[in-house]
Amino acid sequence: MTLAAMLLLVAIGFCAGGFGALAGVGGGIIVTPLLAIYFGLPMHQAIGVTLLCVIATSTATSSMYVERHVTDVRLGMTLELATTVGALIAALVAHHINRRTLAVLFACFLLYTAGSLVKKAWDSRYTKREEVIPDYTPQNYPVGLAASLIAGGFSGLLGIGGGPIKVPVMLLFMKVPLRVAAATSNFMIGVTAGTSAYVYWGRGDVRVDIAAPLVAGVFAGSLLGARISPKVRSFYILMLLVCIAGWLAIEMIYKLLTGGFQ
């Protein structure tokens, strides 16, 4: 690999990691389409590499959240029972799904995420940050576990973290405060992505030459992002991410219609 390509991958990883830490959405959502569209990687390989980026984001950021006691490790561990089962099944099945179908599913999820980000950005304009975490007891475990199973399945299938599914469910159905839900989801995605990553790694769908520079960038980006996140207005970051996600979804759909992703 040339030095230029390597530095480009480091830069992509840096942006993905930074977005992940600042917007609370794993950078995986932009890494997979970038690799598949512009680097010509087959979908399975793009997903395999992205899973490592998701683990990196989770490990780097959750070390800080756990230290600040925002993460609910007990809740996270319980829901992981479901996410890991979903991730394992999906990762085993993903191998037998053809690349175009995976690309279609991914484009749909990209649009869903863009939509949920618009809502999040809109809400962030007038909701204040919770300074002190209120007392809470997680409720409705069956709904939480069911959503986690689905989130884990998407993770194994598409290489994403599944935060856009888990966070709203924890918030609305389990009555967990937003900051705790986001931090707990962050902690969980590392384990979920790890489960699928073992299957992809074992199959040889993780390209070391591409993953190494990306992961290095993700680490740097998410450590910096988590540090500066209290000082940044999330509205503009979220809107920027919506534009990028929307653009990538359009590119993917265009490429699908013109016969790409074979």
Place this chain on the structure above:
Amino acid sequence: MSRQDVAADRVLSLTLKFGAYMAFALIVAGLVLQFVASWGSRVAAAGLLVLLATPVLRIIVACLQFLRERDFKYALVSFGVLTIVVLAYVLGIQT
């Protein structure tokens, strides 16, 4: 939140930090070294393996912390998650 929880959080956080920085250092070193030595890319691969080990490590550490707090319910939950993750590893190699 009890004081034991605070101590447990610190141990878990340090584990995550250790894994993150170790993987980061190995990967960056490998990326630089690969331009001067042929084994550089192996160092980067080792960094990725350390990264892959962190999910398992954080479950084991959380499980041990729950055992130390005599919270057997959540120790069992952690052990269940660990079993599934190890199963994924075994299946991943075989298929």
